[in-house]
Amino acid sequence: MRKITKRAGAIITVAVVGVGALGATAWANGWFVSTATANVSTAQVGTVTGTVSFSEPLYPSAAVDVKLTLANPNKYKIRITEITLTGNPSTACTAANSHIYFDNPNVVLAAEMTPKVYTATGAAHMSTDASDACAGLTVADVAVTLTGAPTADAASAYV
Amino acid sequence: MGRWWTTAAALTVLVGAVLTSARDTPAEALTGNTRPSYDFVLSAESISGLYPGVTKNLRITAQNPTGSRIVLTQIRAEIIATSRRRCSGTSDNLTISRFTGRLPQLLDAHRTKTIGTLPVSMPLDASGNCPATTFTIKITGTAQR
Numbered sequence: 001m002r003k004i005t006k007r008a009g010a011i012i013t014v015a016v017v018g019v020g021a022l023g024a025t026a027w028a029n030g031w032f033v034s035t036a037t038a039n040v041s042t043a044q045v046g047t048v049t050g051t052v053s054f055s056e057p058l059y060p061s062a063a064v065d066v067k068l069t070l071a072n073p074n075k076y077k078i079r080i081t082e083i084t085l086t087g088n089p090s091t092a093c094t095a096a097n098s099h100i101y102f103d104n105p106n107v108v109l110a111a112e113m114t115p116k117v118y119t120a121t122g123a124a125h126m127s128t129d130a131s132d133a134c135a136g137l138t139v140a141d142v143a144v145t146l147t148g149a150p151t152a153d154a155a156s157a158y159v
Numbered sequence: 160m161g162r163w164w165t166t167a168a169a170l171t172v173l174v175g176a177v178l179t180s181a182r183d184t185p186a187e188a189l190t191g192n193t194r195p196s197y198d199f200v201l202s203a204e205s206i207s208g209l210y211p212g213v214t215k216n217l218r219i220t221a222q223n224p225t226g227s228r229i230v231l232t233q234i235r236a237e238i239i240a241t242s243r244r245r246c247s248g249t250s251d252n253l254t255i256s257r258f259t260g261r262l263p264q265l266l267d268a269h270r271t272k273t274i275g276t277l278p279v280s281m282p283l284d285a286s287g288n289c290p291a292t293t294f295t296i297k298i299t300g301t302a303q304r
Contacts, residue, residue: 031232036298037239038203038217040253040279043210045290076210150211150283 046073048146050115052083053139058100060130063122066102070116070146072109077155080107082147083123089141092133099127100134100142108156109148116158199223199231199266201300206279209253210290214280219260219298222271229266233301234258236277240295245288252285253294266302 050070058064072078083102088094105120126134200222206215217236223229236255238248246252260275277298281289 031301031303032198034199034201034221034300034302036201036203036219036300038296038298039205039207040209040215040217040294040296041205041207042281042289042292042294043208074210075208076212150285152212152283 043075048072048074048078048080048109048148050146052142052144054124054142058124058126058134058137058142060126060128062124062126064124066105066120066123068105068107068118068120068146070107070109070113070118072111072113074150075111076150077111077153078109078148079151079153080105080109080146080148083120083144084147086143086145089134089137093131093137093141097131098134098137099130101125101127102144106156108151108153110155113155118156118158198225198304199229199300199302201298203277203296203298209279209281211281211283211285214256214278216259216276216278217296217298218276219258219274219300220271221266221274221300223266223268226268227304228268229302229304231264231266231274231300231302232262233299234260234262234275234277235299236296237299238294239297241289242293243288246286246292248294251282252289252292253279253281255279255296 048070050068052069053067055065055067056062066083068080070080081104083105085095085098085100089098089100102125103120103123105118105123107118107120109116202220202222204218204220206217209215219234221231236258238253238255241248241252256278258275258277264274266272266274277296279294279296
């Protein structure tokens with residue numbers, strides 16, 4: 001076996017002591033880290049509820065006012081961006097052949113709002129190619145779905 | 160002589176290694192919402208009821224259990240989990256703003272104090288899959304002696 005000379009041993013010892021000292025210095029002056037976790041929970045979404053009525057019966061080529069009575073239980077404002085027919089008004093008068101459609105009402109509901117009435121002027125339409133089966137529809141036959149999203153914009157004026 | 164040198168060297172390395180590893184070794188197991196390091200402890204209050212367009216503040220507290228003062232130099236935060244698979248833990252759904260506390264910040268020996276807040280907000284166009292979701296946020300603090 002090869003012997004380590006005194007000189008080599010001294011070099012090795014100095015190097016090793018240096019490494020050890022560096023470790024100790026790092027501990028004494030160095031950085032250290034701590035972590036924590038926190039939970040952020042989001043609110044439930046409340047359903048916007050309401051009723052819809054028209055200023056007059058729908059007929060082909062009509063553009064009638066839509067009266068929306070809406071409540072918003074959420075803590076944030078909601079902009080209603082779309083009204084669509086829900087289901088078929090009757091067996092013969094379907095969503096497809098009634099050709100009823102709505103303009104974007106662009107209504108902003110205030111946060112935590114009790115029912116308020118909004119009017120979307122001329123927002124309900126029936127095309128001239130609507131089925132004859134749709135004659136005599138009443139407002140009770142027409143169910144709609146409102147689509148909206150949170151917004152920071154100012155709430156709309158209500159009636 | 161040779162044996163003495165070898166023993167001294169081995170001891171020195173051992174002491175250095177122990178001290179170096181002790182620096183980053185957590186002294187305690189996970190407790191509550193905090194995971195203490197050997198030298199200081201961070202904690203944060205959870206918040207609830209966040210909704211689109213709103214910012215709330217996560218209050219961060221630091222505790223220095225040691226006998227010497229330390230300097231907090233960095234606070235970072237990241238979303239590490241959400242409770243709903245369809246609500247991703249990205250900035251599209253939850254944003255964490257820059258730490259509001261002063262950095263660097265001194266923390267005296269044996270002191271606990273609120274060091275600042277991390278504002279968290281939910282964008283107005285956050286996913287519709289995110290109501291009633293819990294986001295888990297990991298907060299990492301760095302300090303120097």
